Amino acid sequence: MSEKDTISIHLVREALLQSCAPGAATVEALSKVGIVPALLEQPDARVPATAYARLWRLLARRRDDEFFGMDPRKLKSGSLAFLCGAAMAQPSLGASLETGLGFLSLMLEQMPAQLVRQQSLAEIVLLEPEPKRAFTYFTYWMIVHGVACWLAGRRIPILAIELRCPQPDFYDDYRVMFSDNLRFDRPRTRMIFSADCLDLPIKRSPEELKRFLAYAPANILVKYRDPNSLATRIKNDLRQMPADSWPETDGLAASLCISASTLRRRLADEGQTYQGLKDSVRKELAIVWLAEPQVSFTEIAARLGFADASSFYKAFRKWSGSNPGHYRSLILNEAS
Incomplete structure (x- = not known):
């Protein structure tokens, strides 16, 4: 990922909302990762995806929580590494997803999930007790989908994502990262994709895992699609x-x-x-x-x-x- 790949300032605000106090603490955190604090007041501003990734890592390290404080239980530092290590030991992507979702369901109190295979389609269904804000859902999907793509060595096309939450004011980047087919205010939260992907073999080495973790989450943030292209x-x-x-x-x-x-x-x-x-x-x-x-x-x-x-x-x-x-x-x- 290069510096020309960008993320909306809206996602920066969302990341800070439950993980960093407003005021001096926010200014210090943004300055440390190379994001100009004044950009928070510019609704159309965009920041380098690499800077956003640095902010993600900084907030996770300071809070000892890789889920931005969005669940009563912390997703403690090292959780992503453990998830990847356990998942890559499985023979297929389906088994890897079962393992990864099981781990996240244990670690996060309010985000239990299950993998369901329905003939030619598969869905990951969240069984959260109450609707969450959109950023919470998309952070979860970024972890699950990003790791799945890395494990399979290819992008897993998403057919649809349905969410229980209302449509947020800004969601353009979410459409680029995941799918044009985002549906809000739905009865269930789920991600739908082809079941054929579940049979993909997993062949990742410890050395590849080290490289993946060294660049995460920058390597699972999808390049922003230029609206003027x-x-x-x-x-x-x-x-x-x-x-x-x-x-x-x-x-x-x-x-x-x-x-x-x-x-x-x-x-x-x-x-x-x-x-x-x-x-x-x-x-x-x-x-x-x-x-x-x-x-x-x-x-x-x-x-x-x-x-x-x-x-x-x-x-x-x-x-x-x-x-x-x-x-x-x-x-x-x-x-x-």
Whole structure:
């Protein structure tokens, strides 16, 4: 992670809320990690992700709590290291998650969790007695998801995150870190992903663990997506028009007053392709419409520009590892 990767000042405020007294103590802590205290008064300010990671480590060390004082029990310093060590001894990601969630459920009084496998989908369900603030949930998910990705050696795509808390005033960075599909004021708190990931083998060495812990949490903070990037602009444009009217590469390039080769090169510089952007928007919209029971699969397929429902089924399974019927059943089955 480089200094150009940034985190919203809102997350800095959230980290300080229950872990550092306002006033002189906050000014001292921020100055120590290289964050200008005056930025707290600028709602659009962003700070280097590396500085945010230093703040995380400083607060954890001073409070002897790696969970920012957000649970009656401290997640004592060294807990992340113990969790990773125990989890990496397991043969598969599913077993690692069971071990890690069990450990966190023992350590944190109000954040018990369980892993549930439902055919082609898996979910981590929190059984907290009362709703928490959004930052508490996302700190928990950052630990669990970040460790899981490191254990598997690849990013685990999240299909949806549902939270019992109200939608906070600011949540843009959470969408970048986890999923565009964040749903608030839900009956349960859970993270949903493809069950295929549970079978991934774990092959991490003690040396790799040392390197991982040396750079945590900076290495599990996801790079901020530039809102002014070409890819973001294209995705925003695609969302505003029916899928069957999306332009081909040449037409898109012409609308941007650049050549098709320049379009491909600029997207490649951002690690993107036009086809990938179209698939991303289709998946994003499909997940939203699957949560609306009155919208049929045939209608969703048509809205997304597929020839028929069968083509949509195949594409959704490729995107998510699950068929859309099972996903809809799980996402709407809120009473179970």
